[in-house]
Amino acid sequence: VKDLRCLIECDQTSDFERWLLEGAANEQPVLKAVARMRASLGLSLLSVSRVVSTSSWKVAMLAVSVGILMGLRGRERLATDHSLPSASATTSQRFEAVSATELEQAPASRRRNQALERNSLQSRRRQIGSKRRQMSESTHSGSAARRSHVKTLPRPMSRPTQFLGSLMTQ
Amino acid sequence: VKRNTLPRAESRKRLERIFEENKDFVWRLLRRLGLSREHADDMTQQAFLIATERLDDIKRGSERSFLFGTALRLARTTSRTDRRWVLDEDVDHRISIAPSAEELGDQHVPIALLDGVLSCMQVDLVTVFILFELEAMSVPEIARLLAIPVGTAASRLRRAREVFHASVSRIGRARRGGKP
Numbered sequence: 595v596k597d598l599r600c601l602i603e604c605d606q607t608s609d610f611e612r613w614l615l616e617g618a619a620n621e622q623p624v625l626k627a628v629a630r631m632r633a634s635l636g637l638s639l640l641s642v643s644r645v646v647s648t649s650s651w652k653v654a655m656l657a658v659s660v661g662i663l664m665g666l667r668g669r670e671r672l673a674t675d676h677s678l679p680s681a682s683a684t685t686s687q688r689f690e691a692v693s694a695t696e697l698e699q700a701p702a703s704r705r706r707n708q709a710l711e712r713n714s715l716q717s718r719r720r721q722i723g724s725k726r727r728q729m730s731e732s733t734h735s736g737s738a739a740r741r742s743h744v745k746t747l748p749r750p751m752s753r754p755t756q757f758l759g760s761l762m763t764q
Numbered sequence: 765v766k767r768n769t770l771p772r773a774e775s776r777k778r779l780e781r782i783f784e785e786n787k788d789f790v791w792r793l794l795r796r797l798g799l800s801r802e803h804a805d806d807m808t809q810q811a812f813l814i815a816t817e818r819l820d821d822i823k824r825g826s827e828r829s830f831l832f833g834t835a836l837r838l839a840r841t842t843s844r845t846d847r848r849w850v851l852d853e854d855v856d857h858r859i860s861i862a863p864s865a866e867e868l869g870d871q872h873v874p875i876a877l878l879d880g881v882l883s884c885m886q887v888d889l890v891t892v893f894i895l896f897e898l899e900a901m902s903v904p905e906i907a908r909l910l911a912i913p914v915g916t917a918a919s920r921l922r923r924a925r926e927v928f929h930a931s932v933s934r935i936g937r938a939r940r941g942g943k944p
Contacts, residue, residue: 610932617873636776638780
């Protein structure tokens with residue numbers, strides 16, 4: 595609005611000229627573009643803090659630290675899911691082991707393995723779900739005989755120790 | 765190890781200083797030579813990348829001159845379709861189309877108008893004019909930067925001012941509804 599007012603109201607040509615030149619003299623690249631330039635030149639982004647306000651800088655640092663923490667936790671979970679050399683291995687050893695296996699595997703094969711794992715997990719979940727549904731249906735039917743039958747149904751064995759225990763009792 | 769890392773750290777520090785001192789200058793120069801904001805960003809980055817590669821060849825104290833020459837060359841080689849200035853005589857038409865609705869919304873009216881005016885001037889005149897009027901450089905400094913005699917720089921500035929004044933007067937007449 596201020597700019598447009600000057601465009602209309604500046605009667606003197608010299609004022610109008612000055613107005614034109616002042617606008618262009620203060621034009622600057624946006625901070626995002628400057629940061630990109632700095633990154634491409636390999637210059638430290640810390641110098642950007644001189645021009646960025648403190649609050650936004652703090653927010654950015656907080657976001658980065660939270661991101662790092664989330665990444666570490668995700669990797670830790672991944673490390674525990676994989677078969678590791680020993681259960682008593684330290685966190686750093688686990689990371690090394692996981693990263694080594696990741697490096698050994700090609701990206702395509704790793705993706706394939708992940709997909710297979712996901713499929714097997716889903717099928718197992720489906721099986722458990724269907725069994726649970728069967729059990730709930732039979733319990734809600736109201737027949738005592740069926741209830742007793744349900745009680746005798748073998749439960750899914752989740753652990754090898756349970757399986758061995760059942761064999762021993764038989 | 766120290767012998768290898770010390771020059772690298774020094775050159776990094778030098779590059780940092782060059783970038784901080786000249787980034788706005790190079791960017792504004794490219795903008796006034798008719799590049800859009802996005803193209804000016806890209807070409808500024810390109811100019812500094814070239815400077816980084818040739819950092820050892822650039823004499824101390826003449827970094828701005830090197831960057832200026834590089835930016836001028838980059839602006840010239842940029843595709844004409846991406847540039848907003850064309851050396852034609854249809855000043856009023858160019859000025860009337862200069863500020864787009866988007867630019868008006870961003871309150872970039874004076875910049876768009878100035879670019880419209882500069883687009884009607886010769887590149888040599890524009891260069892001297894923006895160095896003097898926008899970058900507040902003296903005539904001897906401009907002459908050094910462009911590697912031309914001081915008299916030539918002063919003459920170009922005088923001509924550039926005449927053209928600029930005439931263009932602005934035309935806009936003024938247009939604003940007043942064609943009255944002299």
